[in-house]
Amino acid sequence: MSQHFDILPVIMNQTKTFTMISQGCRLNHAESAVIRQALNAKGLSEVGMEHDPDIVIVNTCTVTENGDKDTIRLVRKINRTCTQPAIALVGCQSQMQSQQLSDLQNVKWVIGNANKSQIAPIILNESKGIYVEKIASTPFSQGYSSFDPSHCRVNLKIQDGCDFYCSFCVIPFARGPARSRDWDDIMADAQGLCNMGVKEIVLTGINLGTYANQGHDFYDVLEALLRQSPSTRIRISSIEPTTVDTRLIELWQTYPNFCRYLHLPIQSGNDTILNKMRRRYTRSMYDDFITEIKRAVPNICIGTDVIVGFPGETDGLFEDTYQYLSRAPIDYFHVFRYSERTMAHSRKFPNSVPSADIQSRSQRLRDLHTQKWQAFMKAQSNTIQTVLFEQKKKGVWVGKTQQFVPVYTTSDRSLKNTLHPVKLVYEPSTLQMIGELV
Ligand code: SF4
DSSP: OHHHHHHHHHHHHTTOEEEEEEOSSHHHHHHHHHHHHHHHHTTOEEOOGGGOOSEEEEEEOOSSHHHHHHHHHHHHHHHHHSSSOEEEEEEHHHHHOHHHHHTSTTEEEEEOGGGGGGHHHHHHHOOOEEEOOOOOOSOBOOSSOOOOTTOSEEEEEOEEOOSOOOTTOOHHHHHOSOEEBOHHHHHHHHHHHHHTTOOEEEEEOSSGGGOEETTEEHHHHHHHHHHHOTTSEEEEOSOOTTSOOTHHHHHHHHOTTBOSEEEOOOBOSOHHHHHHTTOSSOHHHHHHHHHHHHHHSTTOEEEEEEEEOOTTOOHHHHHHHHHHHHHSSOOEEEEEEOOOOTTOGGGGOSOOOOHHHHHHHHHHHHHHHHHHHHHHHHHHTTOEEEEEEEEEETTEEEEEOTTOOEEEEOOSSOOTTEEEEEEEEEETTTTEEEEEEO
């Protein structure tokens, strides 16, 4: 029976095409790469939406209200662009809002996070339906390599879910409890990626620092990869404060392939708001940590996320955040407007902030971000950094330094997927970093 199930769809669907669209975070993109491989292995081929695919898969995000609205807009666009699409909505929003999503035009499958790894058999089985189950807390294996041929930088998923329940966040509901990828599965996948010539691996998860499997913690994963693949850069994606400590410094000092980059979401610079957000640190704890890292690791880039307009954020409390961020050793930030989510605890909080205030506060923070990022770029100017070149755009090669600074370089030879030492020159008129190959 299982043999019949595996073989028949390949024959029936060998000419079927699909388009994959990923919304949201780096983890979603990592999972999309795995889904692509699962579908390719079953004989489906990926095409752009302009080629009128048979199936369109949207890997959804529900972290903000805008993410939810984007899915609805996207489904409308797919229906306008494609002749007779069968649409699969997978991921976080599917986990949370399966019934509403299944009512959208031409949505054939709604597949939650627990069932994401089964997407190929579900799609090939072709029965319309909702495939959403409770997410277990057991360790997981991935089944396919993380390799993504469309990108030079590969996201390696090592963890999923979160048990922290910050009051504004629905991710623990959408992604389930914290769980870790099997240690041996990670090591084999990483080794395979290095053998394929991957130049940069980004460790990815929802709450990376809580990794625990077979007696190994996050530092064990990091150190094993840094040691086993000295010619591959290793980068950590966003990681929660309090889940990492100054042991990272030793790794930066020991391994030149450990990217000098740390994205540590602060969310607010005011202790009253941090407390209401149920974050597990105070501003001074956060500040002590990043100050120590900046002191010990020259040239590191530290970035953060900030939420603006959390309930009860008065002008004075916002000003406290603003003043802290102006003087903090933080080089860039992503600004998010507070978004009320149905399952989030903060939905019940009084004193919501008027949207005009959220708008003006966000703008002030975005301007501050621009100033700080330009200052960081200027400080990098006239230094020599190694750049991983990824693609040629309008005749110019574009790549990133370890600090994630975009660099633009002219060269007649192909630089794709190569690491090159480059002299950086900041160009204030275009706000761009120009790279001269050395
Ligand atoms: S740590 Fe907080 S913000 Fe991050 S995923 Fe968990 S609950 Fe959400």
